[in-house]
Amino acid sequence: MDSDTSRVSSRPSSPEVDDIFMSTLKKSVHGFSAAVSSTQSDSPSELPGLRGLSASDEESLALRMASKKDRKLLSENELQAIRLKINSRERKRMHDLNVAMDGLREVMPYAHGPSVRKLSKIATLLLARNYILMLSNSLEEMKRLVSEIYGSGGHHGGFHPAACGTMAHAGPVPGHPAAPSHPAVHHPLLPPPAVSTSSLSAPGISAVTSVRPHHGLLKAPTAGAGPLGSSFQHWGVGAGMPCPCSMCQVPPPHVSSMSSVAMPRLAGDSK
């Protein structure tokens, strides 16, 4: 709330103190939420300053709260029914949003399981962003390597360590064999290495580092799947080829800082 005050609202109708007050007032007067909500208590007793309203006050408030429909003399029951309908729609909308969020979590290179607390929404979104960036980098690098191999007369040099060293290894490779061997080492929540500096310094990326990690994710990675999930296979290993990258031999230098610093919550949370 405090941080929001500094934000410039593009909405002329952004609630102000009076609006909020009126909103609360309406609820207390008409008992909308009290009748609608099962999770929130909107009893007038929580609004001591509103207790002394006279009947005329309530009437004027009722008129002030009147929407287009109210002005058409809808009964209180009708209004309540409408409110219930709107609330239901909103619940469904948010539920659908959460379902989509769960679907996103499922495809994230992250440990899943009953003993693992799921990613928060913000963490899911930030992780997804980094993951997409990482995959994009990997794809570009793959293309480059392929063109190097087939474009230079089929010379095998495309797979030598030097070429590998230019790979976007700063980020985890999905299904990378290194993942299970040193869990929590390669984490997509970390900014992809080959990403432009502008994106790395973007608020979203930096925000990722402030997201509390899930303890359980590190403590109890899904068996056999690893943090990256079982559906991912390293491109070289999956094809029966040895992974040419240096990442398979030497853990990246930023490994240790990633799990405990970038994702403090990962080291402390479990559910």
Place this chain on the structure above:
DNA sequence: TAGGCCATCTGGTCCT
């Protein structure tokens, strides 16, 4: 107990 995350309600705005 403070802080983070979440679900829900609510009213405003935009779009069809």
Place this chain on the structure above:
DNA sequence: AGGACCAGATGGCCTA
């Protein structure tokens, strides 16, 4: 007009 979308407010739950 109705529905979708959005953002603020609020309260509950959980964890450090």
